[in-house]
Amino acid sequence: MAREMLLSRRGFLVGCSLAASPLLTPVTFAAAPSQNRLVVIVLRGALDGLDLVRPVGDPAYAALRPTLLREGGGIPLDPAGFFELHPAVSGLMPLWQAGELGFVHAVATPYRSRSHFVGQDVLENGSDSDQGALTPGGDGWLNRALVPLGGRPDLAVSVGQEPMLILEGGVEVAHWSPIDDSSLSPQGEALLARLYAEDPLLAASYPGAAGLRHDGGAGAAVRPVDLGAYVAERLRGEARIAAFSYGGWDTHLNQSKVLTKRLGELSETILALKQGLGPDWSTTLVVAITEFGRTARENGSAGTDHGTGGAMIFAGGAAKGGRVLGDWPGLGESALLENRDLMPTRDVRAYAAWALRSQFGLAASDLEGAVFPGLDLGADPGLVL
């Protein structure tokens, strides 16, 4: 083959043999076209937006949440004192003050039942269905958004042990796992140790190998803060879009304790992103979304149950924060959905769509078509500076 090429092309090549051949000079690696970055965090289990961003100025609120508010300590977010922030997020207050952190209240997907699994599928699929039906492709909206961006395969990454629906679909996406937390039980290790002890060639290497596997921290779960640092590392490389998920928000019981821990970890994760991104934080928008909100009233076990309207978090150097966005529907009995849930006043997909539009210039026709079928994009909420 090389031979045929040679004979048929010699005449041409002799003529230009003094010219530099492109195959002999390195291909230069120019920077990726956009410096803007988007991180989507899926909070699995349904975050209680009413406890994260507490509408203490709403006259009905205190009565709905007697136990949950007992500890107090909310951080006022505005001079009028309408909203207070959960104290576990105090570590993020410098971001709020710098305008790098904001919230959206009373949002939901179109889905109007309350199953976690269906709710998360709809959240990640981006469907318009109130019944939980997915779009025909069954893929993720963030993957569909990659198509108008050129579908560059290293543009987006999902991070974690499992692939995420939100980034699954026709465009190839890298899936990274920060560390492998699978590990054998002591009994499994003992079985292996016995087999290796009988092997003349490999017996000498096994004890060292076993030691290394334990020193490597096998068995330790991935801490959210590590996840944040890891995602930042990917985004400092070629990736511009990253998604990961973070579970444990289903606070039916002892919500104060559970939520304090989860929110503290989420704060650390966001701070790890900021630290890891360094100068690139300034062009980054982070949004954290959840499948639905929780009941306006606390339940009988100091927790809350599955609801509808919830909150979205947005952060980043690119964010126009320091604000709580959204139309507040009120918590009075008649204002609640089915007399139990915060009434959603806007489709959370509209915020996701505006995040894509602001960061990457996606066309409204794509956003209201392929990415989020049936979406009314509406007015720009101004998530980004």
Add this chain to the structure above:
Amino acid sequence: MEASLLEQIRFGYGPRGGSPPAPGGVEPERVLAQLEAADPVEVVADRPTLDQRIAMVAEAQQQSKDFKAGRIPALTVLPRLKQAGRADLSAWILAPVVAEAGFRERLVNFWANRLTVGLRRLGALPYLAGIYPDDVARPHLAGRFSDMLRASAWHPAMLLYLDQAKSVGPDSRIGRKKESGLNENYARELLELHTMGSGYSQADVTETARLLTGMWLGPEGSTFDPARAEPGRKIILGQSYGEGPEEIDRFLAYIALRPETARSVSRALARSFLADQPSEATVARMAAAYLDSGSDLRPVYAAMLADPAATATELIKIRSPQEFVVASLRAVDWPAEGQGKVRTPGKINQALTVMGQPPFRPRGPDGWPDTAEGWVSAPMLAARIDWAETVAQAVSRATRDRAEPVPIARAALGDLGNPDTIRAAGQAEQRWEGIAVLLGSPDFMRR
């Protein structure tokens, strides 16, 4: 004719799980029949060809200039080249995972390693090295070594990897004008690693380097450029050569048929498939077959397969990391349809790297080690057991914990190896752990 378990393990990438082990020893004709098997097209063919890559590199360079000058908003070709690189990695693993003809796939890797090219950040090489096994090994592994050697010599990846494209005859038209001269790198490795291994002098190396000048990489690929070719006669191993591509090919054909080459190639094959230190009698029989047939490889393989070491039931060779990773995915019958689930190229890349075999980056032009000492160390073994856990958990998730360790262990090992291994797989606390114990066991490291 289904390959026996022993044939699949020693001459292939191990059996695919899901069926009981096939009985029988080693029947040379049955193994040789695999040479004719079709390549796993869905994995191998769905990548840009050499010519397409060459065109893409040129286009990428133009785009890079245009992008820097602000004439275009985005680079579109470079990402496609990088994608091709990822597809090459994926094919390196998945082709043998899905292939029926394990012997053929093992030979692809044997020959690509024997005539190694590796990734260096050198011109277009990062985008051409991954297609080299398909261009050089696949078309010729059932034919003559002399043809494979010529395909390798003229392949753009080889011209770059061993600097042949940089070598200029000092008295050539270009050599007289510029400060440039001979580069002996390829000439030396051609004689030392690719063919003879011994029986030549430094003068032969230098003369070979003079003869090979003119082999060049033009804008459209490999070519002979007379302006770089050293004029005059070259005396190599007592033979006289002039200049021009026909003379280079005549030389390549000559060294391919040298008895030193016959022995060197035969020893490498026997070392890879039979034993770290194959017997001299085995090597001699294979070398005789090689010379009798004018470097036709089929009789050489036949001699290897008929050797007593081929049928010994003790498994003494250590699998390379790539062989181990592929064998593990085959053993759990990794679903061809569900390949989407192996969407962890980063992970496989990392895993192979810590096992000591970073994909397409051999330590030197002598390629990957082919003996146990290159693959056995505590960190490399730790990485293999970690991988065993990863695969076991993945198959457990994919099957909703329905994958049964004992039948998988039986299919993978049969009655070869230590019977305690299959027992241990059944004694683990959870199904996935039993599978991890099998895949991480000493027996599974062997072939």
